[in-house]
Amino acid sequence: MTLAVVFALSIVVFGLIYFYIHKRYSFLEEHGFLHEKPRFPFGNMHGAGKKFHPIQIFQRGYKKFKNQAPAFGQYFFLAHNIVLTDLDVIKDVMIKSFDVFHNRGLFHSKEHDPLTAHLLTLEDQDWRNMRMKLSPTFTSGKMKVMFHTVLDVSKYMIKTLEAKSNLDTVEIKEVLAQFTTDVIGNIAFGLEMKAIDNPDSNFRLMGRKIFGRNSNFLIRLFFLTSFRDLAKNLRLKLLPNEVSEFFRGIVRETVEYRTQNKIERNDFLDLLLKVKEGQSDEDILTIDQIAAQCFLFFIAGFETSSSTATFVLYNLVQHPEIQEKVKNEIETIVAKYDNKVTYDGIVEMKYLQMVIDESLRMFPPVPQIIRKPSRDYKIPGSDLVIPKGSLVIIPNYSIHNDPENYPEPDKFDPERFSEENKLKRHPMTFLPFGDGPRNCIGFRFGLMQTKIALVQLLLNFKFSTTPQTPTHLEIDPSIATLSSLNDIVLKVEKI
Numbered sequence: 001m002t003l004a005v006v007f008a009l010s011i012v013v014f015g016l017i018y019f020y021i022h023k024r025y026s027f028l029e030e031h032g033f034l035h036e037k038p039r040f041p042f043g044n045m046h047g048a049g050k051k052f053h054p055i056q057i058f059q060r061g062y063k064k065f066k067n068q069a070p071a072f073g074q075y076f077f078l079a080h081n082i083v084l085t086d087l088d089v090i091k092d093v094m095i096k097s098f099d100v101f102h103n104r105g106l107f108h109s110k111e112h113d114p115l116t117a118h119l120l121t122l123e124d125q126d127w128r129n130m131r132m133k134l135s136p137t138f139t140s141g142k143m144k145v146m147f148h149t150v151l152d153v154s155k156y157m158i159k160t161l162e163a164k165s166n167l168d169t170v171e172i173k174e175v176l177a178q179f180t181t182d183v184i185g186n187i188a189f190g191l192e193m194k195a196i197d198n199p200d201s202n203f204r205l206m207g208r209k210i211f212g213r214n215s216n217f218l219i220r221l222f223f224l225t226s227f228r229d230l231a232k233n234l235r236l237k238l239l240p241n242e243v244s245e246f247f248r249g250i251v252r253e254t255v256e257y258r259t260q261n262k263i264e265r266n267d268f269l270d271l272l273l274k275v276k277e278g279q280s281d282e283d284i285l286t287i288d289q290i291a292a293q294c295f296l297f298f299i300a301g302f303e304t305s306s307s308t309a310t311f312v313l314y315n316l317v318q319h320p321e322i323q324e325k326v327k328n329e330i331e332t333i334v335a336k337y338d339n340k341v342t343y344d345g346i347v348e349m350k351y352l353q354m355v356i357d358e359s360l361r362m363f364p365p366v367p368q369i370i371r372k373p374s375r376d377y378k379i380p381g382s383d384l385v386i387p388k389g390s391l392v393i394i395p396n397y398s399i400h401n402d403p404e405n406y407p408e409p410d411k412f413d414p415e416r417f418s419e420e421n422k423l424k425r426h427p428m429t430f431l432p433f434g435d436g437p438r439n440c441i442g443f444r445f446g447l448m449q450t451k452i453a454l455v456q457l458l459l460n461f462k463f464s465t466t467p468q469t470p471t472h473l474e475i476d477p478s479i480a481t482l483s484s485l486n487d488i489v490l491k492v493e494k495i
């Protein structure tokens with residue numbers, strides 16, 4: 001081949017690539033969505049995962065476009081997504097038009113990455129069947145049964161913290177992450193673990209491999225989700241083999257042990273095994289399906305709840321008068337129940353709930369909610385049409401921190417969540433657990449374990465700032481859930 005032919009071919013190839021990129025980056029303009037100018041190869045995601053958390057990029061667009069249109073667009077590499085800003089449209093998407101928006105479009109691969117095929121990612125009828133099977137596991141009645149197991153684990157946390165108290169520097173996020181790891185390991189995998197005793201326990205290590213700073217989980221998830229079909233064809237995986245084998249192995253062994261020894265426990269695994277027993281053949285959950293749900297309970301349950309409790313404590317040390325008020329409420333209600341921490345007692349703690357809600361508003365652990373329309377969707381009251389298959393983002397972090405919804409959003413003020421004040425706001429201004437039929441199935445459990453941890457901690461210790469406590473929280477850009485970049489170091493004194 002002569003040099004001239006090579007040169008001509010290169011020009012054609014580069015021309016085609018340029019044309020393809022240009023075509024992809026014209027998509028939002030052609031569909032009428034406002035957007036920032038994309039730059040190849042990251043689109044609008046320059047710095048995501050390194051300098052910025054994706055929610056900070058969504059927030060930039062949210063502030064810019066919110067008052068101009070009910071939705072705006074963004075490019076993630078070459079893929080587009082649509083971010084909703086109008087609260088009525090969000091309500092329509094999550095609730096009324098659920099028949100169009102029942103999927104999330106997240107990457108999963110039953111065949112090559114079996115632990116990714118769980119309730120969070122399943123679609124259409126597979127999701128409906130699984131949600132129906134799992135819903136009975138998360139009722140208030142089931143929470144009451146599991147309450148005592150969580151309480152026992154919390155007593156262990158208190159004992160361990162007593163040994164550390166009166167030291168000026170306790171990194172509280174790690175203490176709480178060890179607590180929720182123990183809880184979920186116990187309830188979802190049937191294991192009596194002591195991550196609190198051994199911060200390097202396998203479960204805690206797996207937690208760090210998934211959510212830790214170097215995991216790149218968030219970027220991999222977005223990437224595989226944006227190029228789902230290609231990723232499946234190339235047999236790409238979201239989870240490292242090591243993580244996958246660890247969780248599948250534990251569930252397989254525990255199920256075999258329980259079946260052989262006819263052991264019953266009041267936990268998630270038991271309830272999933274009951275689904276396995278009672279149904280017709282096609283309804284029976286396979287070991288991989290059970291392992292995937294348990295794995296999801298682990299990833300959905302431990303980080304979210306420990307972050308919630310950490311953010312509450314962080315806010316309470318900045319506001320000692322609120323710490324005092326919530327502690328008084330806890331003491332009064334515990335005294336009423338014969339000096340015992342009871343399920344009914346924690347349900348009665350209204351001010352504690354307000355404190356938790358206000359923390360969830362400022363720092364929602366799941367800071368964006370995702371849906372994928374199964375057909376073209378015309379946004380009510382506008383000419384915009386969201387094309388079938390687009391990734392649609394509900395930016396709950398931006399909504400929760402929008403001064404039009406919450407004046408002075410950086411101020412921690414639990415009174416915003418009094419019954420009277422809640423009624424004054426649009427229902428879509430508070431979405432820590434999502435909404436509609438695809439909301440968080442585990443919200444009761446998440447709140448219960450958060451409350452148990454806080455009640456036990458506040459009954460036993462006084463928390464205050466130290467010179468190392470951050471005065472302002474930076475968001476960790478590399479972690480999928482909302483997490484603080486700074487260690488949350490507090491002074492802990494035994495009462």
Ligand code: HEM
Pocket residue numbers: 119120121131296297298300301302304305308364365366369370431432433434435436437438439440441442443445446447450
């Ligand atoms: C404070 C703690 C928690 C927070 C803030 C939280 C938040 C969320 C959010 C925002 C969603 C998406 C909802 C939507 O798309 O509308 C979600 C989904 C989900 N969460 Fe949670 N969560 C928490 C605790 C838990 C726990 C403890 C479990 C299980 C043990 C759990 C299991 C799930 C599952 C299975 C889904 C997917 C539901 C479905 O697609 O049908 N979550 N969570």
